[in-house]
Amino acid sequence: MLQFITHPSPRFSITEEVRLVLEGGCKWIQLRMKDASYDEMRATALEIIPLCKENDAIMVIDDNVRLTDELRVHGVHLGKNDMPPRQAREELGPHAIIGVTANTAEDILAMRGIDVDYVGLGPFRFTTTKSALSPVIGLDGYRDIMSAIRNAGSELPVVAIGGITLDDIDPLMETGINGVAMSGAIINAPDPKEYTAKVIEALNRYQ
């Protein structure tokens, strides 16, 4: 599955980005607005929620459990410095989608016994979309991490993230990951809708 992560762009508003990727067939949006206030993010979320509903797409919010709860969106993505996932589960209830960030196999195995739905594992390669990036994992790193966690019995779905492009889908999926999260490659593509459709077509070969 493809998770599209919003990012400011000189070409499109966040809402326009979301509209384009939904038209391209994306079914999972993460609203990520690192420099926005609560009210700015709330206003954009209110524009995006009906678009996601019309397209049967899941919407998660980066970092902000309070906004996720207030707007009753599907879920939240939590980083290592965000609310601990156990607390988020208590606040959002059993049906919320809770994703967490991981950079190593140990991070993923530390989630055993905690009710989370997926991990965003990255960064695959360098990207300017996120500052203070953790060390790059690379293809060999994904292979090693995926075999380590599956051998240790973890069945958590793993979404690769960080600098991923269409050409990376096949080699990444062959490491055993379950999906990808993408931002810049889609937003900066000449035709983001067409690019999204190609990414989804590539991912669908692994279903």
Ligand SMILES: Cc1ncc(COP(=O)(O)OP(=O)(O)O)c(N)n1
């Ligand atoms: C799918 C996915 N994976 C990882 C991240 C990174 O989250 P985080 O570590 O909290 O960093 P910020 O995105 O908040 O800068 C993500 N957002 N989504």
Ligand SMILES: Cc1ncsc1CCOP(=O)(O)O
């Ligand atoms: C949020 C985040 N976390 C790790 S890399 C990253 C950015 C992903 O965006 P892009 O696909 O543009 O590299």
Ligand SMILES: [Mg+2]
């Ligand atoms: Mg975060």
